Structure formats: C-alpha cells, structure tokens
Amino acid sequence: MKTAAVVIWTPGDPDPGPCLDSLAPQVDELVLTVNPGGSPASRGAEVIANERTLGFGANINRGVAATSAPYVIASNSDIEVTPEAIAELVSFADAHPLCGIAAPQLRYPDGRWQPSRRSFPTIRGTLIRRTPLRRVLHPEQRQREHYLLDDQPDEPALSDWFLGAFLLLRRGMLEELGGLDEGYHLYGEDIDLAYRARQAGWERWYVPAAVVVHHHQAVTDRRFLTRRTLWHWRSIARFVRKHPESLRAL
Amino acid sequence: MSAPLVAIDADVLGRQRTGDETYVRSLLRELAAASPSDLRLAAITRRPDLIPAGIEPVELPARSQVMRMAVSVPRLLRRLRPALAHFVHALPLRCPCPAVVTIQDLSFERDPSVMGTRDRLIFRAAVPRAARRAARVLAISELTKRDLVELYGIPEQKITVTPLAADPAFRPEGPSPDGEPYALFVGALQPRKEATTAIEALALIGEGAPRLVLVGPDKGGRAEAEEKAARLGVAVELRGHIPQDELASLYRGAACLVFPSRYEGFGLPLLEAMASGTPVVASAAGALPEIAGEAAILVEPGNPVALAGGIERAIADHERLRAAGLARASAYSWTETARRTLEVYRELLA
Numbered sequence: 375m376k377t378a379a380v381v382i383w384t385p386g387d388p389d390p391g392p393c394l395d396s397l398a399p400q401v402d403e404l405v406l407t408v409n410p411g412g413s414p415a416s417r418g419a420e421v422i423a424n425e426r427t428l429g430f431g432a433n434i435n436r437g438v439a440a441t442s443a444p445y446v447i448a449s450n451s452d453i454e455v456t457p458e459a460i461a462e463l464v465s466f467a468d469a470h471p472l473c474g475i476a477a478p479q480l481r482y483p484d485g486r487w488q489p490s491r492r493s494f495p496t497i498r499g500t501l502i503r504r505t506p507l508r509r510v511l512h513p514e515q516r517q518r519e520h521y522l523l524d525d526q527p528d529e530p531a532l533s534d535w536f537l538g539a540f541l542l543l544r545r546g547m548l549e550e551l552g553g554l555d556e557g558y559h560l561y562g563e564d565i566d567l568a569y570r571a572r573q574a575g576w577e578r579w580y581v582p583a584a585v586v587v588h589h590h591q592a593v594t595d596r597r598f599l600t601r602r603t604l605w606h607w608r609s610i611a612r613f614v615r616k617h618p619e620s621l622r623a624l
Numbered sequence: 625m626s627a628p629l630v631a632i633d634a635d636v637l638g639r640q641r642t643g644d645e646t647y648v649r650s651l652l653r654e655l656a657a658a659s660p661s662d663l664r665l666a667a668i669t670r671r672p673d674l675i676p677a678g679i680e681p682v683e684l685p686a687r688s689q690v691m692r693m694a695v696s697v698p699r700l701l702r703r704l705r706p707a708l709a710h711f712v713h714a715l716p717l718r719c720p721c722p723a724v725v726t727i728q729d730l731s732f733e734r735d736p737s738v739m740g741t742r743d744r745l746i747f748r749a750a751v752p753r754a755a756r757r758a759a760r761v762l763a764i765s766e767l768t769k770r771d772l773v774e775l776y777g778i779p780e781q782k783i784t785v786t787p788l789a790a791d792p793a794f795r796p797e798g799p800s801p802d803g804e805p806y807a808l809f810v811g812a813l814q815p816r817k818e819a820t821t822a823i824e825a826l827a828l829i830g831e832g833a834p835r836l837v838l839v840g841p842d843k844g845g846r847a848e849a850e851e852k853a854a855r856l857g858v859a860v861e862l863r864g865h866i867p868q869d870e871l872a873s874l875y876r877g878a879a880c881l882v883f884p885s886r887y888e889g890f891g892l893p894l895l896e897a898m899a900s901g902t903p904v905v906a907s908a909a910g911a912l913p914e915i916a917g918e919a920a921i922l923v924e925p926g927n928p929v930a931l932a933g934g935i936e937r938a939i940a941d942h943e944r945l946r947a948a949g950l951a952r953a954s955a956y957s958w959t960e961t962a963r964r965t966l967e968v969y970r971e972l973l974a
Contacts, residue, residue, distance in 0.1 A: 472937055550923065550930040573908055574930065575921035575937035618770070619913040 378403035379447040380437025385411035390451035400460040403441040407433040431554035431563035450539045452589040462584035463542040474547035474576025477536035478584035490537040531580045535568030562609030628707035629664045638671040654962030714750035722759040729889020730771040737815045752776045762786045764890045767911035789956035796901035800877030805834040808878035810893040813845035818884040824928035827856035834879045835859035875900035880938040898949030903938040919952035
C-alpha cells in the first residue's frame with residue numbers, strides 16, 4: 375500500500391471516467407468524491423457521496439480520511455495521467471523525506487506545456503492580475519513573473535506552490551498540518567496548504583519527469599466580476615487574515 | 625540653554641525580570657553608546673550601579689510598585705522637570721511632561737493564563753490607560769502594534785515599532801557543552817510556554833530523540849513538566865534561571881531550539897538561537913511567524929505530532945536553517961532600536 379488517489383467531481387465537470395481509468399492501474403486506493411447533483415460512472419472507485427456541496431479542501435480531507443496509503447494524490451476530474459507518472463512522483467518523494475508536496479508537469483491535451491508552478495501571491499501582483507488594471511499595467515511581464523513562465527525546468531525544482539489540479543501529498547505532512555483548511559471556497563486552499571507546509575519546513579517540488587494531461591478551463595480569466603471573482607477575493611482576505619506576517623513579504 | 629532632559633524609568637534593572645529587563649538594559653547601553661549631544665538622558669533606578677556611563681542615574685528606592693507609580697515617581701518627576709519621560713508598560717498616576725510608553729505585548733488580553741488574576745486586573749487597567757495617554761507608544765513587534773490598534777483603538781500613527789534583538793553575547797563562536805545531543809527549551813515554566821508539548825513531542829520521536837534541556841524560572845509549571853517527562857520516559861534536565869554566558873553556550877551546543885509557546889509578543893529566544901547558529905522549531909502563534917520569517921520551522925501550536933515532525937526536519941535541515949537563521953538574526957540590532965527610539969524622542973521634543 376503506497377499511494378491513494380482522491381478525485382473530485384462536481385456537476386458541470388467532465389466525465390471522470392478517463393481520469394479514473396488512467397489512475398486505477400497506478401494507485402492502490404482510488405476514491406471519487408461526488409458533490410450532489412449528479413452521479414458519474416465510478417469505474418470501480420470507492421465513491422464518497424457528499425450530502426451537500428463541499429469545496430476542494432473538504433473533499434480532499436474526506437478522501438484522505440477514507441484511505442491509509444502514505445502518499446495521497448489530490449486530483450481534479452479533468453486530468454489524465456501518463457504511464458509511470460505516479461511512480462516518478464513517488465520515487466522522488468521517497469528519496470526526499472523533506473518533500474511534502476510533489477507536483478507533475480502539466481500539459482494541455484494538444485501537448486503544449488502548461489505553467490503550474492506559482493510564487494506566493496503579492497498584493498500588487500494580485501491587484502493587477504485580478505482587476506481591469508491588468509489591461510494597462512504591462513500585465514504580460516507581471517504574469518510571467520507570477521506564473522514563472524520563463525522557467526521551464528526539466529529537472530526537479532523547488533517551488534512556492536502549484537495549481538491544485540494534481541498534487542502528490544505526504545500523509546504525514548497532512549496529519550501534522552491538520553489537513554487542508556476547509557474555510558476556503560474553491561480558491562486558496564492550495565496556496566494556504568503550501569504556505570503552511572513551507573512554514574513547517576516541508577519542501578514543495580516540481581517533478582517534470584511525471585507528466586499529466588490537464589483539460590484546463592481558465593474560468594477566471596474571461597470576465598472581471600463573476601461569483602468566482604468574489605470567491606477569489608474572499609480567499610485572499612482569508613489568507614491575509616490567517617497569515618498577516620505574509621504581508622511583509624508582499 | 626541646556627539640552628532637554630529625557631527621564632527613562634529603569635526600575636526593572638537587577639530584578640531578574642527576564643524580558644523587560646533585557647529590553648531596558650540593552651536600550652540604555654545603546655543609548656549611552658549613541659551619546660546624543662542634543663539630549664540629556666537620565667535613568668530612574670533602584671540600582672545606580674547598573675546604569676551605563678553617559679546616562680545620569682537617579683536613585684529611587686521602591687518597595688511597593690503601586691505606591692511607586694502613584695506617589696514617588698510623580699514627586700520625583702516634579703522635582704526633575706524632564707522634557708520627556710519614557711516608561712515600560714504603565715505611566716505613573718501623574719506625569720508633568722509628555723510620555724513615551726513601551727508595550728511588550730497584550731498577552732494578558734489574549735490569553736488569561738499568562739498571569740494571576742490580580743496582576744491581570746492591574747495590567748488591564750494600567751496598560752490601556754498608558755497607551756491612550758502617552759504621546760507615543762513603542763511596540764516591540766508588528767503584532768503588538770496590531771493588537772494595540774484592534775483592542776484599544778490606538779491610532780496607528782501614534783505607534784512606532786522598535787523590535788528587540790539578540791544580545792551580542794549570542795554568537796556561533798565560543799564554548800559549548802560536550803556530550804549527548806540535546807534540544808533546548810528556553811522560557812519560564814508556565815502553561816503558555818507549553819513545555820509539556822515539547823516533552824510529548826520528544827516522546828513521540830522515541831528512539832534516537834535528543835534529550836531536552838529546559839532553561840527558565842519556575843512559574844508554576846515545573847512539577848507538571850517533571851511529572852510528564854517521568855511518565856513518558858523522556859530524558860529532561862531542568863536548569864532553572866542561568867547566567868547569560870552559560871545560556872549562550874547552551875544555545876551553541878543545542879541540536880535545535882524548541883519553542884512551542886501559545887502566544888508571544890516577540891519571542892526573543894528565536895533570535896538568540898538564530899544568532900548562535902542553532903536551528904529553531906517554533907509554533908506559528910503570536911508574533912513568532914513575524915520574527916522567524918523563513919528562517920525557522922513553524923508548526924501548529926499545541927500539537928505534539930506537528931512539533932515532533934518539526935524537530936526531525938530541523939535536525940535534518942540543519943545547514944539551511946543555520947545560514948538562514950544567522951542572516952535573520954543580524955537584521956535585528958539594539959543599535960538600530962536605540963536609533964529609532966532617539967528619533968521618537970526628538971520628534972516629540974521638536
């Protein structure tokens with residue numbers, strides 16, 4: 375028993391079948407958490423049916439509690455793993471006992487590289503990226519810095535945090551940190567987890583030898599004022615209230 | 625016309641009041657070293673022998689702290705006629721001149737277990753009054769500043785942050801004890817400091833765990849710590865209050881500093897350990913994340929499992945933490961704190 379995978383599905387997400395099929399041969403435990411409003415094919419995965427809609431953090435925490443393997447993969451349902459991807463992540467984590475979070479290289483379905491490493495947020499950068507200011511204040515350059523676009527390492531690299539689409543998490547770290555913070559709604563849990571991991575001395579590694587395909591839909595990027603923008607701002611507020619000292623670095 | 629006189633209340637000197645005494649002693653030392661030509665400095669004390677040259681000692685014996693602040697200090701200030709007076713925590717009942725007050729932390733508001741009921745009532749009356757009446761408040765950390773704004777509604781522009789710093793006695797070079805590796809706990813033995821969590825964490829590590837050396841006076845927690853260590857079979861050594869050079873040597877030799885406190889207005893032992901080149905594991909509570917920056921391992925307060933993991937990682941990651949800690953500690957200095965304090969004096973006298 376080495377690796378468990380928790381896949382999250384919410385009505386509106388694509389069919390989790392291909393994701394589950396690609397994971398099944400590579401993991402020892404496979405869990406699908408399902409938010410109310412649909413019943414996707416589970417393809418043999420253990421199903422946790424939520425009685426009400428839960429966020430990313432709560433879903434992962436439930437999945438972690440339902441499994442026992444020392445590594446837990448948190449995956450969106452729009453993911454397909456390539457063969458050996460999980461073995462790569464696990465052998466890296468085995469060799470690096472301080473590694474608490476390992477993230478694979480993400481690719482779009484057409485094979486293009488998808489940036490998934492991120493720096494911890496800064497107030498200026500967020501204000502510009504999330505408001506119409508981005509139209510006027512040289513957004514490309516700032517985006518490049520935040521998304522580390524100029525840095526596509528082909529060797530494992532230490533990182534601040536990653537897009538939460540697909541992460542290998544060490545169970546020991548989750549137990550120490552008390553799991554993901556369920557107070558965030560859709561955005562921010564991944565940053566918060568990585569921030570607390572860093573504080574506690576856990577390393578976060580990007581492992582490009584592991585490749586995962588992400589059918590990504592960039593929802594926030596299209597419009598300025600949606601419900602999702604509001605959630606995003608609420609997440610930022612929660613993060614700053616929780617970690618006021620992070621403001622100094624911002 | 626002679627330079628204006630600033631009177632500093634230095635009553636804590638020579639009274640083994642750990643945090644406050646370090647603050648006043650180090651500040652006086654650096655103020656004297658700065659030897660400002662535009663100000664005269666005087667220190668009100670019961671121990672004139674401890675006042676550095678360059679600062680005029682004004683002896684004021686005291687038996688009761690209440691009588692002192694209500695009667696004898698106001699009388700002395702009337703005779704001394706300073707242009708400005710500087711106090712720690714509280715102002716005297718009457719103060720004939722503008723005053724500066726240094727506030728260490730508002731732990732007595734945030735955590736009732738910090739002190740006894742009587743002291744707590746006195747602090748809850750005296751500290752907010754002092755903060756409101758003072759012309760300027762010096763806070764030792766951004767956290768204390770935020771607490772003053774949030775809890776007492778003190779305007780932000782009235783507060784200046786003048787952080788503490790590690791004494792130069794704490795440095796990597798120098799003697800250190802030989803023998804078995806040990807983890808170091810520094811702080812009074814009282815519930816807020818969570819010595820028992822440190823003991824539980826070492827018990828969880830089990831085989832190969834370093835022993836635990838505890839330094840600090842007993843404030844009601846010693847019996848519990850001893851009992852817990854005996855029950856869990858953790859090797860501990862309780863050293864009580866020790867002189868600074870002995871403490872410096874213990875810091876240097878330690879595998880790591882374990883600092884699981886529930887609340888701190890600053891957390892000076894963090895900087896002292898970092899200045900000694902020793903890795904730090906602390907709880908992410910109070911001002912500790914602010915002071916530690918990225919140079920320490922921060923774990924959930926009150927959680928021995930998290931603390932045990934943190935201790936293991938601190939020992940495994942010794943080199944990185946040592947370098948980061950030395951850099952962090954050097955960012956804080958008493959010289960800089962004294963400089964900022966003098967700036968405040970001058971602004972108020974202008």
